[in-house]
Amino acid sequence: MEFIDLNPHGEIGSNCTFIKIGPFNLLIDAGLHPKKLGNDAMPDFNHINGCSIDCILLTHCHLDHLGSLPIITRDHPNVPVITTIPNKLLAPRMLRNSINVMKRQKEEKGIKELPLYVHKDIDHLKRALVTLPYGKSKFLHKDNESIEIKLHRAGHIIGACAIELTHNKKNIVLSGDVLFKPQRTLKGAKLPKGHINTLFLETTRGATKRQIGSSRESELERLIQSIQLIINRGGSCLIPVFALGRMQEILKVLFESMETGKLSKTPVYAKGLGMDVCNYFDKINQRNGLVDFNLKILKKLNVRAPEAKLRLGKNLKKKGIYLVSSGMMVERTPSYHIAASLLAHKVNGICFIGYCDPDTPGGKLIEQKNNETFFFEAFDYLSPILASIDKYDLSGHADRESLIKFAEKSNAKNIILNHGDNEARKWFKDVLRKSMPKTNLIDPDPCKLYSI
Ligand SMILES: [Zn+2]
Ligand SMILES: [Zn+2]
Structure with missing residues (x-):
């Protein structure tokens, strides 16, 4: 050959x-x-x-x-x-x-x-x-x-x-x-x-390297605990996600965690291509069961669209869990917008759950999380870094x-x-x-x- x-x-x-x-x-x-x-x-x-x-x-x-x-x-x-x-x-x-x-x-x-x-x-x-x-x-x-x-x-x-x-x-x-x-x-x-x-x-x-003692399941547990902490202190949690796959998985995890009482009932905001992909997942599940996801999850979680207005540095009006793309917080995407609003408030948190290329805003924010400020280049806006920033390995x-x-x-x-x-x-x-x-x-x- x-x-x-x-x-x-x-x-x-x-x-x-x-x-x-x-x-x-x-x-x-x-x-x-x-x-x-x-x-x-x-x-x-x-x-x-x-x-x-x-x-x-x-x-x-x-x-x-x-x-x-x-x-x-x-x-x-x-x-x-x-x-x-x-x-x-x-x-x-x-x-x-x-x-x-x-x-x-x-x-x-x-x-x-x-x-x-x-x-x-x-x-x-x-x-x-x-x-x-x-x-x-x-x-x-x-x-x-x-x-x-x-x-x-x-x-x-x-x-x-x-x-x-x-x-x-x-x-x-x-x-x-x-x-x-x-x-x-x-x-x-x-x-x-x-x-x-x-x-x-x-x-x-x-x-x-494989992390000893850590697994996909234990990382999901740690994620749910962090979200609960953010909610307890009265903040909102941003989870930047990829529209295809990761968004649906996290919706399911949030749903199951709320059902079993591991996570208190909290509003979930999501939008974009990922929500449309949910419809495809439901269709594929019904046709041949090649994925375990259905639209009831969205209904039960009462998923709503986040507010569209950009509020640089002003905290989000509606508190909750924001599940939006892009996963790497690429400029001008919903996750980039929402980060520019919540990063300046210490009650909030950002949970990165996928790989972020070091050249993307998400990758840069992870690297600079201990700095005092982060620069949102697309908005020419310098934000204080006060929200918590964490990373979870859900590769x-x-x-x-x-x-x-x-x-x-x-x-x-x-x-x-x-x-x-x-x-x-x-x-x-x-x-x-x-x-x-x-x-x-x-x-x-x-x-x-x-x-x-
Ligand atoms: Zn791939
Ligand atoms: Zn690939």
Whole structure:
């Protein structure tokens, strides 16, 4: 087989892998780099120009895997995109939101090539999407050869799958983004057991040590306790969340904690794309139970929209729990607005529950939490830091130890690292070189063709 990692910047970036197995040309994911803009955020599709793609596979609907898919299906019409049932429903919704974001960026930052695609391209993609349930096989045939495709549950977020390709009795498994442990709304990953010939392995948490004595559940307990403390002292609590997945999980946790009396009944405010995603979760739950979430939770919590008016430095009129995106408190998003209001009051608190890139306002606030002030650049507003600021580890990615265990059990002949920064990949390389010395271990250079 041959492959090219088309993510030009390495690290996590714009995920996209080209694989050639026998006569089959396959493309796995087509994302956009979360920190880059315009053409710079794209995978390098030049390497597959003129190549006839037989099939595209989509692992899940985070934009670093999905964001440039409409461009590929526009340039390669009639190529099927195989994915899970939830992804088929969610992908168009996430991409339409991404068009709106790109249009805003065009105006704010003057990037002329934005938006990279339009609604018509999403309609086109919708027609190309073909679903394949977890664990079922699909065969492609070409030049008297065939390849078997199977999707496996990957945890991580709703609809996420790992991909298994079998050709001439050899299998290739791409882990995609994976979490083995269950979440409140989602079962954990169920990846193929037994020997794997070639394994593409995500390495997101390679630089993060497993915390002894701490688990997802204990982190959730700690979060609920902190929210209760903030409420007890008469403040409001801001939880910046990602719209897809984390918002629904926290809504469910809040609901269950209030039902069982672990958290006193408190108004919950939420809005934006995440609320719309709740509708999709409900639909998917009703259709095939692939997620444990329903709209009754929103009703019982009586979730309302937060006040729309920006009140720099003036405390929020309505006290409660604010569950709004973006998770990294990106400029001008609802979480950024609300932070600019509540940060200057010591009764309040901000609870970060996901990864915040150090370059984002959320990442900067976590780093500067012991400073006296924080600068809200988009509003030219310097706020005192008086609210409490805490971080909880509720990652959607498997810890590095479980991934190593999985790799070792698979006894893979070839392992290809992806989806991780340099430090994270280095840890995997060091550990796997020792524990699997016979394995051909590759940390691929971006856009380079490998034959194995
Ligand atoms: Zn992801
Ligand atoms: Zn990812």
